[in-house]
Amino acid sequence: MKKQPAKTVVTENKISKPGNPYYSNTDTTKLHVSDAEWKKVLSDDVYAVMRKANTERPFTGKYWNTDEKGTYYCASCGNELFRSGAKFSSSCGWPSFFEQQNKNSVVYKVDNSLSMERTEALCGRCGGHLGHLFDDGPAPTGKRYCMNSIALDFIPDSAK
Template identity: 55%
Template sequence: MNQEHQFNITKTDEEWKELLTPNQYIVLRQAGTERPFTGEYNMHFENGIYVCAGCGEELFDSTSKFDSHCGWPSFDQEIESGIILEVRDESHGMIRTEILCGNCGGHLGHVFDDGPTETGLRYCVNSLSLDFKNEK
């Protein structure tokens, strides 16, 4: 987890384990990754808002979601600038940009500069790090 950023929500590991499912804990708190094409929101295209499964922070609007054929939910922009924290990730022998919920520090996935829309971005997000609020 990023130690330089002060998050609004901080919990102990035990508190996170009580709040999250075991798989959500692995993804959100230990920077794990769900297997591609298995996530609940990969091919989910209802209208609404995708929020952090750890704290409920609004992260992505459904209008920014697209099918990137990569196996994970993909978005071309965050719902509001600064909601998502970007951190250099040098794990697994690669250099990538990890994305974290700016409110609680939960690992969401990574952002890449190969998106097909005007933004040129592809926020590649684990379904386990998200909840969805239907547009009413």
């Protein structure tokens, strides 16, 4: 039976996901959670992308074409990743940002899959696969963080 995504609950600037004890938008402690434990607490789709580095199809994710103001968090652990002010329309089919929220929110690793070298973007707290980083973004950074929508939770400014 396919697990359904956990509902995100927002109360007084705190975000939680009942059933996922590792989800917190206030705790920045690096997580060391086994793959078996992630499989228990994440929906099948989120697990496939975030723990197995799958990619959602372009133009299908819920955030690729939105411009609402707010904050994007890691769908696995709640780590704050991006502000909407850094989001831009790249027409690539995935949400794109030109900078991460802070220097520790996203970390990187070399990805040699698909017979090419790319830079994989990972959550700085839980190590979950978010997408890839490219050098074809707009000023001021010239970067394009090409993220999977399913790897992100979005909380509008109006909900905080």
